[in-house]
Amino acid sequence: MNAMPNVYEIARSANAAQPIVLYSFGPWQGLPSGSHFSLKTEIQLKMAGLAYIKDFTGQAQAPKGKLPYIRDGQEIVPDSTFIRAHIERKYGLDLDAGLDARQRAESWSIERMLEDHLGWAMAWFRWIPAENFAAGPARFFDTAPAELQDDLRNNALAKVTGNMHAHGIGRHSMNEVAQLGIRSLESFAMLLGGRDFLFGDAPTATDATAAGVLAALIVPDLDSPLRRRALALDNVTDYVTRMMGRFYPPVAQPVAQPRDAAVKTETDAAAA
Numbered sequence: 220m221n222a223m224p225n226v227y228e229i230a231r232s233a234n235a236a237q238p239i240v241l242y243s244f245g246p247w248q249g250l251p252s253g254s255h256f257s258l259k260t261e262i263q264l265k266m267a268g269l270a271y272i273k274d275f276t277g278q279a280q281a282p283k284g285k286l287p288y289i290r291d292g293q294e295i296v297p298d299s300t301f302i303r304a305h306i307e308r309k310y311g312l313d314l315d316a317g318l319d320a321r322q323r324a325e326s327w328s329i330e331r332m333l334e335d336h337l338g339w340a341m342a343w344f345r346w347i348p349a350e351n352f353a354a355g356p357a358r359f360f361d362t363a364p365a366e367l368q369d370d371l372r373n374n375a376l377a378k379v380t381g382n383m384h385a386h387g388i389g390r391h392s393m394n395e396v397a398q399l400g401i402r403s404l405e406s407f408a409m410l411l412g413g414r415d416f417l418f419g420d421a422p423t424a425t426d427a428t429a430a431g432v433l434a435a436l437i438v439p440d441l442d443s444p445l446r447r448r449a450l451a452l453d454n455v456t457d458y459v460t461r462m463m464g465r466f467y468p469p470v471a472q473p474v475a476q477p478r479d480a481a482v483k484t485e486t487d488a489a490a491a
Contacts, residue, residue, distance in 0.1 A: 238270035239306075240290040242277030248355065248439035251467055255338060256299045257287045258431035262466045263303050263424060267312050303424060314424035322418055326425040329410060329417065332403050333425075333432045339388040340400025341436045344443035346379045348393070351441040397444040404445065407433075408452045415461060422462065430462035 241261060247253030252261065264271050271289075278286055281297065288297035289305070296305045307313060315323055345355050356379075360371040383389030388396060407429065416422045417429065437449050437459055449455055 237292060238272050239264065241271050241273050241287060242281065242289065243273055243275065243287040244278075245273075245275040247359075248441075250434060250438050253359075253435075254286060255341075255428075255431035255435040256285075256334075258434060259427045260287045260289070260299045260302050262427035262430060262462075263299075263314060264306070265466050266314055266422065266424070266427065267306050267310065269306060269310065314427075316423075317421070318418055318423060325410075326418070326423065329407070330425045330428045332406065333428050337400055337403040337407070337436075338432050339383070339386055340396050340403070340445055341432065342379070343383060343388055343396050344400075344445055345439070345441055346376065347383070347389075348443070351443070352376065355439060355441050400445040401448050404436075404449055404452070404455070408455050411454055411458060413454065415458075422465070426462060430459065430466070433459045434463055 241257075241264065243257035243261065244252045244254040250258070252258050261271075261273070277288070281288055282295055283297045285297065287299060287302065288295060289302050290296075291305065291309065294305070296302050303314065315326060318326060344351060346352055356375065357372050359375070360368045363371055380389060388399075391399070411417060414420075416426050433449065433455060436446055437456065
């Protein structure tokens with residue numbers, strides 16, 4: 220472990236002499252990172268076999284105002300999608316090796332569904348219901364000076380609410396958000412089927428995306444109809460356990476079970 224606070228060396232390879240620095244959000248609610256984009260990028264770095272360290276202090280300097288981003292030598296690369304493109308190009312890698320042209324198109328489509336649709340529905344249930352905000356994102360600011368915490372929480376909630384309204388997900392009712400999110404969740408479950416990974420016996424780049432989004436939905440104990448539906452889909456919960464166990468073996472745990480013994484149907488969940 221590096222002597223500096225909040226910086227951890229967690230992979231070694233041929234580039235260990237100058238590891239990539241991954242600027243990301245830190246552990247939260249049982250996850251290695253509270254951001255599914257940060258999880259995606261970290262898993263892809265692990266898939267690539269590249270040495271890296273994590274730094275949780277880089278948000279103020281983020282080039283696009285968002286995490287994650289990386290520093291690779293003298294290059295700063297923001298955004299998880301462009302980070303992947305960078306490491307593939309620079310290190311001669313293909314995280315989709317073995318996929319044909321149609322599978323690569325399907326992979327991109329699945330990634331867009333997860334990040335640009337399901338991810339927003341998941342975030343809505345994390346931030347907008349008051350009880351989930353209090354138990355979840357509001358805790359981000361617990362280490363700030365006490366006199367600043369309320370303002371930081373209120374400002375963050377206002378910013379996220381505005382972003383969701385601009386995106387469109389914030390214009391819907393809770394029931395509508397649940398219906399939309401569950402449709403994407405069940406579509407993913409259907410596409411995964413009985414396979415270990417999306418395209419067979421080995422994970423590819425979009426499995427990193429999927430693991431990030433689905434773990435961010437399932438692992439934190441923040442109740443929602445979307446989370447309850449995810450927990451009722453055995454192939455989805457098994458998939459999350461498999462991916463987290465493969466890429467984070469020291470912290471891998473079986474995913475939680477639904478709080479209620481009775482599993483809700485899609486209609487019930489959407490109406491909850």
